Amino acid sequence: MTKMPSTDEILTKDAHLIQSFANLDALKQADARTAIVGADGVHVIDSEGNRLLDGIGGLWCVNVGHKRREIIDAITEQLETLDYYSTFYNFTHPKAAALAAKVASLAPGNLNRVHFGNSGSVANDSAVRMLHHYFNRLGKPKKKKVLSRHGAYHGSTHLAMAMTTPAYSDGWDTAADGLVHHLMEPCHYHRTDPEMTEAEFLDVLIEDARKAIHDIGPENIACFIAEPIQGAGGVLVAPDGYNKAMRELTAENEIKYIADEVVTAFGRLGAMFASQDVFGMTPDIITTAKGLTSGYQPLSATIIDDEIYEVISEPGAMFLHGMTYSGHPAAAAAALANIEIMEREDIPGRVKTTGKQFETGLKGLIDLDIVGDVRGSHFMIGLEFVRDKATRTPFEADANVGMAVAQHCQKRGLVARALGNSLILSPTLVMTPEQIDVVVGTVGESIRATM
Ligand code: PLP
Numbered sequence: 001m002t003k004m005p006s007t008d009e010i011l012t013k014d015a016h017l018i019q020s021f022a023n024l025d026a027l028k029q030a031d032a033r034t035a036i037v038g039a040d041g042v043h044v045i046d047s048e049g050n051r052l053l054d055g056i057g058g059l060w061c062v063n064v065g066h067k068r069r070e071i072i073d074a075i076t077e078q079l080e081t082l083d084y085y086s087t088f089y090n091f092t093h094p095k096a097a098a099l100a101a102k103v104a105s106l107a108p109g110n111l112n113r114v115h116f117g118n119s120g121s122v123a124n125d126s127a128v129r130m131l132h133h134y135f136n137r138l139g140k141p142k143k144k145k146v147l148s149r150h151g152a153y154h155g156s157t158h159l160a161m162a163m164t165t166p167a168y169s170d171g172w173d174t175a176a177d178g179l180v181h182h183l184m185e186p187c188h189y190h191r192t193d194p195e196m197t198e199a200e201f202l203d204v205l206i207e208d209a210r211k212a213i214h215d216i217g218p219e220n221i222a223c224f225i226a227e228p229i230q231g232a233g234g235v236l237v238a239p240d241g242y243n244k245a246m247r248e249l250t251a252e253n254e255i256k257y258i259a260d261e262v263v264t265a266f267g268r269l270g271a272m273f274a275s276q277d278v279f280g281m282t283p284d285i286i287t288t289a290k291g292l293t294s295g296y297q298p299l300s301a302t303i304i305d306d307e308i309y310e311v312i313s314e315p316g317a318m319f320l321h322g323m324t325y326s327g328h329p330a331a332a333a334a335a336l337a338n339i340e341i342m343e344r345e346d347i348p349g350r351v352k353t354t355g356k357q358f359e360t361g362l363k364g365l366i367d368l369d370i371v372g373d374v375r376g377s378h379f380m381i382g383l384e385f386v387r388d389k390a391t392r393t394p395f396e397a398d399a400n401v402g403m404a405v406a407q408h409c410q411k412r413g414l415v416a417r418a419l420g421n422s423l424i425l426s427p428t429l430v431m432t433p434e435q436i437d438v439v440v441g442t443v444g445e446s447i448r449a450t451m
Pocket of ligand 1 (some may be wrong): 118119120121122125151154155156227231232260261262263289290
């Protein structure tokens with residue numbers, strides 16, 4: 001076994017690494033960075049030897065827990081059999097084929113055709129590219145615009161970032177400007193009228209979408225992209241019935257619905273896919289990544305329905321799209337082993353109980369002074385901190401209360417994610433009830449220590 005480098009050695013070399021979504025200037029201070037050197041089950045280990053509960057599952061992704069032997073063996077065995085081949089042209093290989101069939105069997109409705117990529121961003125770009133091509137083939141080349149929403153996160157390639165909430169590209173350009181229209185953020189807590197009920201807010205949201213469709217013209221709109229629950233925007237939950245109502249509205253206008261299940265699929269909300277099982281609707285396309293391999297290998301999937309596939313595979317229709325690593329054998333092997341664990345251990349079923357305990361425990365922290373809202377479901381929870389609860393007056397944007405709470409959590413042995421004045425928790429899905437109690441207790445203590 002290779003010797004683990006010291007914290008100093010790691011951080012000296014790390015000066016060459018550009019961290020993602022980070023204040024690079026602040027990170028020039030070496031002690032602002034944390035090196036994670038190992039992981040095991042529901043824990044990660046930092047370079048100082050601290051064993052920390054992984055409250056964010058890597059990055060909403062290590063669903064079955066760290067270092068599962070079955071997945072490591074499946075990857076190793078695959079590399080020893082076929083290290084790499086592409087799925088370009090007429091080539092395929094057994095693991096990509098088996099995984100496509102498996103994913104199709106789990107996906108709802110007629111979502112039976114799967115294209116692989118290597119990130120959630122790419123899965124979303126792929127979905128839009130395919131739909132543009134689909135409408136070209138139908139003789140509707142004007143149907144190009146994308147409806148997205150404020151509060152959304154769809155990735156950071158140029159197109160995925162253009163579909164993401166504009167707040168995320170502050171000071172950066174978006175190449176696809178003009179292509180994307182952002183509808184209202186759907187989170188009831190952020191409504192402007194304090195008196196407005198959730199049902200009334202739902203009407204406002206649907207009316208906003210209806211008006212946008214009318215103004216832009218349905219003949220110019222290709223698709224609507226939406227996370228079932230917005231994650232990186234701050235765990236923003238739409239009112240009951242929203243996803244279904246948007247499904248109906250978009251279908252009436254021949255606008256394809258892309259459900260971005262990069263976070264919500266593979267157990268996080270207690271189902272393999274949340275669209276149908278949790279929100280009662282079947283989209284035209286589902287994109288997913290993260291929990292597909294539990295993060296053991298980079299892999300994403302764009303799952304399209306048979307009707308779209310029929311059009312883009314007609315005689316004369318070349319599919320001019322794909323990535324070198326689409327369906328990489330080792331990534332496909334990891335995904336198959338990961339799904340096998342999920343099915344054998346009925347992880348989505350367990351999450352219905354343990355995830356509810358997690359949700360209920362964290363929602364119990366609403367009585368603390370600075371906790372304005374606790375949102376989300378099962379193992380996808382966000383806590384928003386506010387200056388004044390009664391008036392929902394936020395902290396200043398640069399108050400970074402989330403970071404202060406996250407630092408207190410880390411000192412107490414829990415990794416949590418700061419997002420401005422919010423704290424996000426999205427742990428592995430295999431914590432015991434006792435470990436869940438520890439997480440809830442630690443978050444509570446850390447908020448009290450911050451107040
Ligand atoms: N979509 C959602 C809902 C996400 O949360 C993310 C990443 O967090 C992405 C897309 C982008 O995925 P990736 O970072 O793998 O490109």
